Amino acid sequence: MANLETLVAARKSLKLSLEKSKALGFALEKAGPRLDEIHQRLPSLEAAVRPIRAQKEALAAVGGHIDRAVGPAAAVLKVFDAVHGLEKSLLSDPRSDLGGYLSVLKRLEEALRFLADNCQLAIQWLEDIVEYLEDNAVADDRYISNLKKSLKSLKELQSDDERARLDGGLLDAALVKLENEFRRLLTENSVPLPMSSAASSEQQPCIAPSPLPVTVIQKLQPILDRLTANGRLERCMSIYVDVRSANVKASLQPLNLDYLEISISEFNDVQSIEGYISDWGKHLEFAVKHLYEAEYRLCNDVFEKMGPDVWMECFSKTVAQAGILAFLQFGKTVTESKKDPIKLLKLLDIFASLNKLRLDFNRLFGGKACAEIQTLTRDLIKAVIEGACEIFWELLVQVELQRQTQPPPNGSVPGLVSFITNYCNRLLGDDYRPILTQVLVIHRSWKKEKFQERLLTEAVLNIIKALELNLESWFKMYGDTTLSNLFMMNNHWHFYKHLKGTKLGELLGDAWLREHEQYKEYYATIYLRESWAKLPALLSREGLILFSGGRATARDLVKKRLKAFNEAFDEMYKKQSNWVVSEKDLREKTCQMVVQAIVPVYRSYMQNYGPLVEQDASASKYAKxxxxxLENMLSSLFQQKLVKHGSAKTRHSNGKLNNVVANQICSAPAVM
Known part of the structure; x- marks a missing residue:
């Protein structure tokens, strides 16, 4: 019995032990993952408790390092948050409240300067903490490594290329809005000058007192200050130049300045663009005195705080884009065209225009920023002076070269004579003489020579003397002496009539003029004597005393003499019907002189002897x-006629150069 109880007890004990073992095994199985987790957390736990294990002195000092680093870092973060608080204001339209917008932008600039200055300081303090933790083994190595990576990223953000990330691009966006507002203010308030239909010629246009309202300038200046402070001055200048130069171009557009782009190949000679050259002087004066002058003042007003170098550069670029270079280039193109006498007058016109604007050019374009304009202007003036002097001093040679050409076949005044007399008169007139003298003085000064007034007058006198020698040479070229006498009568009268009371006539003197008047009378007398004055002798009355029974003999004599007269008259009239007396008064006087020499004699003869033949069957053959x-025919002699020269028609006129003569002069080879 006792053994059985012992076995039962042992059985219970074993069963209980087995259950405990199962429970323990189950618990151990369940605790496995937790042990793995604990194992994984041990390094961090070890790092967490490391400060407890660190030396007491290191632990005591780390607090001060942390406090010193956290202060600047917290301030930086606070300002950074404030920057983002400005975002809404700076992304709005500046025009609604420009002053407020600029104020907010200035706060942003100050905040960014604070961040730029203090971020580096905060990073340095943080680096000190990391260094302290690393040196004193206060923190885990991996933790310190992560801190170092973060600090490296912060340092990279401090570079110049990355600094914009401090505000997320807010400053750039705000500056772009200011640039747009700068352009808008300029564009909306830049209005072309009002131009009347006659503003391009005689009348002056209505000029506004200021190119831009003062209130607009007062808005542009603070915008310019902010943009300049942020390195955008060049961008502002570019915007300004684009807008204002376009406005000047629009103001000039009614003047039709397309001719400024003309090239040498597009015109044959200066005569073909005389009108353009005349307009050029007026248009240049208008542009300089009104448009460029206004831009000069406006550039000074807007960019005054930036200094003279800045606003002068801005002005230079504005006028360069607005046409001043095109004006100067047109003048240079004229100087490079083919030489002819008319070109001299046009060059003097160009010089007069430039000289009239000399003070304006020196004041407006005198700065170093306008170096290109100065160079082009100097080159143009040099080319004008040299070209004018070259043509002037070659005039004598050109006149002499025409000596071998043939005189007019109709005995009229050669185009060269009428041109040269008129041309020299213009050179000596009040319009051109002062300009030509100034040009000659300047040209001589370049050669270190002194100009004397007599050089000009002597040159003109020599030209007229050469022209007189040409007349003598041409006089000898005619095969018909009667025509040569008519030719000399024509030209001597031309000299007298067209030079009396003129500047050239005063230079030549009264004695010279009277001499040519006397020569005219001399050659007129010879002309009449050698031609028409011979005809009345053919109507002789000898043998015509009528007796009874002698009528038939008288009739035969009258017929014979009328036939001889008619034949001589027809031949002479036919020959002289193509001759020309250029001046109307001389033509009328010459015709009257011929009529007086013939018609009274013919009238008397026909009254006395005409009846002898008028009843004859062949009366019309003799009483022709x-x-x-007869009087009508003689009175209509010497009329000017249009003659063809190539494809063009021209009239041999009294005082004006026709294209044919101009071409002859300019095409004559120059003597080197």
């Missing part, structure tokens, strides 16, 4: 002309 018909 009535007195009135």
């Amino acid at each position: 002309y009535t007195v009135q018909a």
